[in-house]
Amino acid sequence: MSSSTEGIIAPKAGEILTECQVCDAAPPVPLSLCGGCRVVYYCCRNHQLEDRPAHKEACKEIVAAKAEVEKAKRELLGQNPDIFTPGPQNRFYGVFCSSGTGPTQDYIRTLTLCSKALLLVKTQQAVVNALAINREMLRLERRGIGAAVHADQAIAPLLIRLDRDQEAYDFCAWWQSIPERENADWLTSDKERPMLDLHGADPLENMSQWFGEEAVSKNLIRASSVLLILARLFFGFRMALEIQKRSPTLTTAEVLKKTAEVFPIDILQRHPEWLDVAENREKLVKEIVIGANIIASSIGQYNKWYFFFLENPHEKSKRARKSIIRQSTPGSPEEAEDAFDLTHDAWLATPGALDLVMGWAKSSGLRE
Ligand SMILES: [Zn+2]
Numbered sequence: 001m002s003s004s005t006e007g008i009i010a011p012k013a014g015e016i017l018t019e020c021q022v023c024d025a026a027p028p029v030p031l032s033l034c035g036g037c038r039v040v041y042y043c044c045r046n047h048q049l050e051d052r053p054a055h056k057e058a059c060k061e062i063v064a065a066k067a068e069v070e071k072a073k074r075e076l077l078g079q080n081p082d083i084f085t086p087g088p089q090n091r092f093y094g095v096f097c098s099s100g101t102g103p104t105q106d107y108i109r110t111l112t113l114c115s116k117a118l119l120l121v122k123t124q125q126a127v128v129n130a131l132a133i134n135r136e137m138l139r140l141e142r143r144g145i146g147a148a149v150h151a152d153q154a155i156a157p158l159l160i161r162l163d164r165d166q167e168a169y170d171f172c173a174w175w176q177s178i179p180e181r182e183n184a185d186w187l188t189s190d191k192e193r194p195m196l197d198l199h200g201a202d203p204l205e206n207m208s209q210w211f212g213e214e215a216v217s218k219n220l221i222r223a224s225s226v227l228l229i230l231a232r233l234f235f236g237f238r239m240a241l242e243i244q245k246r247s248p249t250l251t252t253a254e255v256l257k258k259t260a261e262v263f264p265i266d267i268l269q270r271h272p273e274w275l276d277v278a279e280n281r282e283k284l285v286k287e288i289v290i291g292a293n294i295i296a297s298s299i300g301q302y303n304k305w306y307f308f309f310l311e312n313p314h315e316k317s318k319r320a321r322k323s324i325i326r327q328s329t330p331g332s333p334e335e336a337e338d339a340f341d342l343t344h345d346a347w348l349a350t351p352g353a354l355d356l357v358m359g360w361a362k363s364s365g366l367r368e
């Protein structure tokens with residue numbers, strides 16, 4: 001394991017997504033990275049200068065947040081044994097749970113703030129880096145050294161923004177499958193359970209686990225993420241059906257390929273059988289709509305503020321946060337605000353999804 005945070009707060013090889021912030025020029029046009037935040041690209045000096053007034057503030061905030069991460073990290077590395085080396089001989093191992101205080105808590109706090117700062121920038125690279133930070137927080141929490149309450153909520157919406165719907169769904173389904181999280185120590189006490197070992201889960205198979213207020217109450221953000229994944233699946237499915245109808249001679253593989261060129265369908269691509277059998281198609285689309293409708297109604301009933309803020313972002317209160325991680329009452333506007341902050345950009349990344357889902361949430365016909 002590397003002891004440098006470079007990998008989590010700067011691009012790693014193979015993860016670099018480039019496009020000029022101003023004119024969208026992409027490779028083979030040579031691009032250069034903003035030397036400050038390292039998450040924004042430009043094709044030329046002029047475009048960098050042009051973007052400077054808009055970018056300056058976020059850039060400064062990211063640079064400062066990264067410096068704080070490094071500082072907190074240095075403090076931890078000064079301990080002997082250092083906290084990043086796992087093992088029962090390490091006095092830190094397993095002792096810092098959600099209630100911990102001191103340097104580990106500081107480190108997790110700086111990572112949370114760094115993730116938030118990065119997300120002020122809307123580039124894919126910023127999302128990739130924020131995702132890496134949240135994964136690292138999760139890994140640290142798993143080792144019982146931090147309070148990464150933020151990370152397990154932030155990850156699914158970030159994966160959706162990167163069009164990694166299957167991973168996002170797997171992530172949500174894994175957490176939902178964990179029994180009551182009432183006990184904050186569960187990560188510590190259940191360390192033997194493999195972490196996030198669910199891959200390729202079928203969102204249509206166990207949709208009902210997201211139904212009802214009780215299911216939503218486990219985590220509003222994950223329920224909302226699953227709803228968005230279903231909306232995206234619905235869009236992709238309908239697009240594929242349209243292409244299939246217009247060009248009946250295409251094979252299923254060709255239909256999926258054509259659809260993927262215009263819309264992210266990584267879940268649908270795993271299930272060519274959904275398109276193969278004519279009788280299945282309409283039935284499955286209907287199933288998605290009915291299921292998503294129930295989830296949308298469940299979310300609306302659990303916290304009426306959440307959809308209200310998504311539909312009226314300007315209504316979200318601007319009051320300053322006292323704490324970066326706050327305990328909010330189920331159903332409260334504060335809970336909805338936190339959920340909004342982590343999910344709004346994911347909804348924006350899929351034009352039409354919110355309207356579609358609001359239609360589902362409001363049409364009580366299928367629910368009653
Ligand atoms: Zn440019």
Ligand SMILES: [Zn+2]
Binds near residue numbers: 035037039040059
């Ligand atoms: Zn910058």
